[in-house]
Amino acid sequence: MRIAVAGGTGMVGELVVERARAAGHEVVVISRSHGVDLTTGAGLDEALQGVDAVIDVANVETLSRKKAIDFFETTTRHLLAAEERSHVRHHVVLSIVGVDRVDSGYYAGKRRQEELALAGPIPATVLRATQFHEFAAQLIARVPGPVKVVPSMLTRPVAAADVAAELVLLAEGPAQGLATDLAGPEVLKMPAMVRRVARGKLVLTVPAGRAMSGGGLLPAGDFRRGEVTFDEWVAGR
Ligand SMILES: NC(=O)c1ccc[n+]([C@@H]2O[C@H](COP(=O)([O-])OP(=O)(O)OC[C@H]3O[C@@H](n4cnc5c(N)ncnc54)[C@H](OP(=O)(O)O)[C@@H]3O)[C@@H](O)[C@H]2O)c1
Structure with missing residues (x-):
């Protein structure tokens, strides 16, 4: 298959690209550093030529509701419209467990992304995953200064590599x-x-909201279980 990875240079995106290539797929990387801007749509039609499936792991770092909604709405609309023109068969989105139960500005953007994908013209799959093991390191990098203030959220963290493998598996199958x-x-x-x-x-x-600290970010029902534990991930860093 020919698979395009939107956000293919990001934390999980690089692993999706690696995994898709290892599975024998031809991979197109979509990111501004590869000449495609999802917020304007520039370069998308060329990038999606002959693509069978798109895996969307593009991201914006923000806590602002408006910025998050603007980014995920605009990028998803551009992607879906270009996918329709290029006859892409499957649109796969990575979202977050609990976006429907925990209210945060960023999650409002993710909910909009999910809604647009599921109601869109391309058969779609939305995978909700929990926080990556790597998120612990991302938090350190994102909080400036020597003191790191971290919310007391309860999570069932998963290795980004396990998420990448699941996304490629989903992209290979039906929506x-x-x-x-x-x-x-x-x-x-x-x-x-x-x-x-x-x-x-x-x-x-610091205390997180009741939903975040009380299990709102944990799967509420059945879930698929990533293999790598946090300890194993730390040991392999
Ligand atoms: N972090 C977690 O624990 C976690 C858990 C579950 C789900 N997720 C989801 O996983 C996804 C990826 O997160 P991440 O932390 O791996 O992302 P990330 O490291 O912040 O990477 C973001 C990617 O998006 C690309 N991008 C940003 N703006 C773009 C634009 N205008 N046009 C084209 N590409 C653009 C970036 O490339 P350029 O800068 O080159 O454009 C980069 O490849 C997000 O949707 C997030 O909600 C994250």
């Missing part, structure tokens, strides 16, 4: 609408995870 959630092997608290990778930096815990 499923909302797929079974993907989560990791164990429930952990985010501040404890961050302390494991903080390398001497001071990590302070």
